Amino acid sequence: MNASPSPSVQQAGSAGPDALRTLVGRPLPAVMGVLNITPDSFSDGGDFIAPDQALARARAMIDAGVDIIDIGAESTRPYKGAQPVTAADELARLKPVLADIVALGVPVSIDSMKAEVVAFALAEGAAIANDVWGLQRDAGMAPLVAAKGVPVIVMHNRDSVDSAIDIVADMKAFFMRSLDIAAKAGIARDKVVLDPGIGFGKTAEQSMIALARLRELDMFGLPILVGASRKRFIASVSPSEPKERLAGSIAAHLIAAQKGAKIIRTHDVAETLQALRVANAIESKQ
Numbered sequence: 001m002n003a004s005p006s007p008s009v010q011q012a013g014s015a016g017p018d019a020l021r022t023l024v025g026r027p028l029p030a031v032m033g034v035l036n037i038t039p040d041s042f043s044d045g046g047d048f049i050a051p052d053q054a055l056a057r058a059r060a061m062i063d064a065g066v067d068i069i070d071i072g073a074e075s076t077r078p079y080k081g082a083q084p085v086t087a088a089d090e091l092a093r094l095k096p097v098l099a100d101i102v103a104l105g106v107p108v109s110i111d112s113m114k115a116e117v118v119a120f121a122l123a124e125g126a127a128i129a130n131d132v133w134g135l136q137r138d139a140g141m142a143p144l145v146a147a148k149g150v151p152v153i154v155m156h157n158r159d160s161v162d163s164a165i166d167i168v169a170d171m172k173a174f175f176m177r178s179l180d181i182a183a184k185a186g187i188a189r190d191k192v193v194l195d196p197g198i199g200f201g202k203t204a205e206q207s208m209i210a211l212a213r214l215r216e217l218d219m220f221g222l223p224i225l226v227g228a229s230r231k232r233f234i235a236s237v238s239p240s241e242p243k244e245r246l247a248g249s250i251a252a253h254l255i256a257a258q259k260g261a262k263i264i265r266t267h268d269v270a271e272t273l274q275a276l277r278v279a280n281a282i283e284s285k286q
Helices: 019-024 051-064 087-094 098-102 115-123 141-148 167-185 204-212 214-220 233-237 246-258 269-283
Strands: 030-036 068-072 108-111 128-131 152-155 192-195 263-266
Touching (some): 030 051, 030 269, 051 098, 051 269, 098 108, 115 141, 128 141, 152 167, 167 192, 167 214, 204 214, 204 233, 246 263
Parallel strands (some): 030 068, 030 263, 128 152, 152 192
C-alpha cells in the first residue's frame, strides 16, 4: 500500500459501470460497509431491519468514509442457524429502503444468491452483484449479470466443512468453475472480483489459512475482496462474541491488505478505514 488521500464521498459515489474498477485501482483498499436488513444475521441481526434504521446506518457509513454499501436481506451467516427466506421475503425487506440508499450516491452492492432479487436491486440502481455462491447456485445469476454488464463478486463457499481438505486448493477449483460459468454467460473477466469466503464452509483454521495464503489467488489476476469482519475464527484465537471482535477483525483485514486485497468488507467502517490509512502511512515511510 502506498500513501494516498482517501476520496471524498462524492468521488467514491459514482455508481456507474466503472465505479468498481476505479475503486480497486487505488493504492488503498476500498472499504465496503455491511448493511444487513435481516432479523437473524450473526452479528447485527435485527439492528437495521426497519427502513429508517437502515437508512440512518447507510448515512452513518457514508459519513465515516465508506466506498461501497453492501446490502443484504437474507442472512447468509457462515455457520448453521440462518433461516432461508424466499425471494419475496427479501424483496419485501428491500423495497421500502433500497432506492433511498442508492440515492445517497455511494455505489451499492446487492448481497443475494437469488437472481430475482439481484435483478430487482439492479433495476433500482444497485451497481454490483455479490453472490455468496459464486454463480454456482442460481442458474439465472450469470446470464443476468452478463446482460446487465455489472461487476460481480464471486465468493467461495461449501455446503459442509471438511477439515481434511486443502482449503486453498478447494478455493482455486471453485473459482475456476465460477469463472468458466461467467465466461460462458458472457461476463467480462474484468467485471469479476473474487472473495475467499472467510468463515463459509471452513473451519477456523481453514479461514486463517485462506488469509495466510491469500497471495495464491493472484494466479487469477483479479481483484480480491476479504470480509473477515467479526467472524468466528477470531474467537478461536481470542474468545469473544461477534461485537467484541473489532480488534481481531482489523488485524485480519490489515494482513489481507498487505497480501493484496483490493476491497475490505466490514461492519466497522470508521475503525477499519482508520487502520488502513495508518498502516498505509507507516508503510509509505520505508
